[in-house]
Amino acid sequence: GVGSLVCYALFLSHVCPLEYDLLFERFLDENRREAPDIDIDFCQQRRGEVIQYVKEKYGHDTVAQIGTFGTMAARAAIRDVGRVLGLPIAFVNEVTAKVPEGPKVTLKKALEESPDLRKMYESNPQVRELLDYAKQIEGLARNVGTHAAAVVIGDRPLVEYVPLQHVPGKEEVITQWSMGDVERAGLLKMDFLGLRNLTILSKVMDLIEQTTGKRIDPYSLPLDDQETYALLCRGETKGVFQLESGGIRELLQRMKPDNIRDVIAVNALYRPGPLEGGMVDDYIEVKHGRKKATYPHPVMKEILEETHGVMVYQEQVMRILNRLGGIPLAAAYTCIKAISKKKLEIIAKNREQFIKGAQENGLDAKKAEHLWEMIEKFAGYGFNKSHSTAYARIAYITAYLKTHYPVEFMAALLSSDISNRNFTKKDSLVEHLEDCQRMNIEVLAPDVNRSHVDFAVQDGKILFGLSAIKGCGGAAAEALVAEREKNGPYTDIFDF
Structure with a gap:
């Protein structure tokens, strides 16, 4: 949906498709028979509120989550x-x-x-x-579950379209059909995804407001902050959205991103196809001036210059098919899908049209053939630029907050991993504590008179969260804090 100006105008997306040359035809084209697919990410902790809002707005009988079947x-x-x-x-x-x-x-x-x-x-x-x-x-189907993201919304009560059922032990209503069957019935399926990193961002901003008194608008942060890019170049991106794994941190250290377009490219390039096909190496070599990009036609330079001569995005391939080969943008995406799914008849038809169009635009037959071979090779690797841009924006915001508000960021990151604690071996929360030590951030020992349920910030230090202690879950921690806030600090062990 990031490629749609309407989505941007409605604040469904915070990325301007014109600024980043995102194509509407990649989102929706006249040849597409199914409804457009919009994935909407929400703070993990508040996803339930969104589903409840949709039920209240459109009617409880017209909204349901989609069932899944666990197989044996x-x-x-x-x-x-x-x-x-x-x-x-x-x-x-x-x-x-x-x-x-x-x-x-x-x-x-x-x-x-x-x-x-x-x-x-x-x-x-x-x-x-x-x-x-x-x-x-x-x-065989063994059990029934609820899909992690999918919600179906109808224009009439859903019982008129699809059988429904109650989730055992809950009041929640789900479809008896799986997602594929619901879509084939012509119903509107929406994906409401709960994203852990958005919960971390929300928590960071709350902590910044508590410690500084100001509320940050993450989408107004400058996209040219050199300190943030320095952090990315060092690969210090644990906890940074989409940039946490060891492999992608190594790629950041090699690439040394210095603008938002590099961050967008990292998201698209860090996949098996580009890594194995040499696209990543080409991008880095050209970016750092160790190799010169070659463009068979001036149009290719206009389209590929931002990615140093490498076909990184599906949208770039669509532009080349359109501007050099004369293939309409709507048909260009169909062509890309045909290449990735090896539909030979559609590929042959588009190949003929492309070579003819490229020759009309000044390329000789041999170069046009070679360019088509490149398109066939890279079209299967190309990544959706709209998706990559939306995720890169969140990645940059996360990196900016880690750079400029490290204490608040680490407190939020630690809180996000409390539910994943594993006391039998070293878990991610322990790794974050080690990172705090490396970053010279002091984490104070648990204190029943100062600590909160989650990790908190006080005087530039992190207070250990009570619910992260072995044997003390969230409910017990909440009770301890509620009692302290009601009747004052605990005076001794007996009072405690």
């Missing part, structure tokens, strides 16, 4: 059959352990890949019976 995976099928057959748990666990780990592992594949499992299957009648039954129930 290979290991679960073995365990369930073993329980029904009354087999010893230790025996079932021994068989289950022989199934290789990983996504989409089927029992058929497991028997092919695991010699130990195959040997047990061939030599032990009990194992053969167990696995034969498990094969029959593998893949």
